[in-house]
Amino acid sequence: MTRDPHPWAAGLASLHAQVWTCLVRGVHDRRAPARHPALATVTPDGMPRVRTVTLRRADRLAAQLDIHTDLKSAKVSELRARPFAALHVWDGPGHLQIRIEAEAEILSGADVADIWARVPEASRLTYGIVPPPGEPIVSALDYASAPGRESFALLRLRVRAIDVLHLGPDHRRACFRRADGWTGQWLAP
């Protein structure tokens, strides 16, 4: 008899807890699967966009996730126009796919002064690229970094739903919704 390596997949409550264990680990461990989720947004003209982000905070009680970015990045302008995001994590060792639907709030300026103060010097260089991220340049390195709080934005994702798929000997899929108090519902995988 082999021991089930993922006993948490069998029940809704334990599966939900495992999702947050995975997300919290992503914040604290650079090598964890949830460290670098893919963030999907929609452009003002309705096109999908997706890119890697770094997970900076995961709060299970509030069901909120934080991401840091350049205030002039395309994702900020996309989220200004349509404040909805989808976040994707594939946890290989857990055989677990986590798909998050969230509303996004963009915080900047004085609202993020405390957080900016704690961003390490080396990390600050990734904010305040001149010209702004995505602008055409003649040569690959025709840009500079002018880090400052005025270039820093925090995306606060208020989770609305989590769709989870566990690929075990049997596949299990469930959806957890804020509107249902996160009780969960099994779905056909």
Next chain:
Amino acid sequence: MTRDPHPWAAGLASLHAQVWTCLVRGVHDRRAPARHPALATVTPDGMPRVRTVTLRRADRLAAQLDIHTDLKSAKVSELRARPFAALHVWDGPGHLQIRIEAEAEILSGADVADIWARVPEASRLTYGIVPPPGEPIVSALDYASAPGRESFALLRLRVRAIDVLHLGPDHRRACFRRADGWTGQWLAP
């Protein structure tokens, strides 16, 4: 003097070639980073969605990518309403992020008979889930698989643009567009 591990990042043509090398490797090697991209779509009411898919074909000349799925999956109905997809690959060893914008065509029935005939028996079990994927069920395993060609769909992604970011000692970002003959343009990262 250390040898640059990613000399292909320095030029537009070599960077573009590396993208396709990575994608083609994903088709043939189960462990390659591009084996399981994240596919983003937009729901009919304009919400972003993203999930893992398996890359089944990568054709550089035509700039097309193929994905197999269940004809009743949400991504198929989303792409029927809005035939645009974004695909995301993070190649860790290459320090390379690949973001693809594409138009999606949905092929099924007689159009995919040849391809279905080559899908291994074990893989066929993932198509034709009853009830369809995403339907609520009472217990986690209240579903069955009824594999058949009528449940099988092929998503053919016609690539329109590729946004590439290489995180080296210097970061380099470029965009390649079908409309420009894939010549490429450096962007601020």
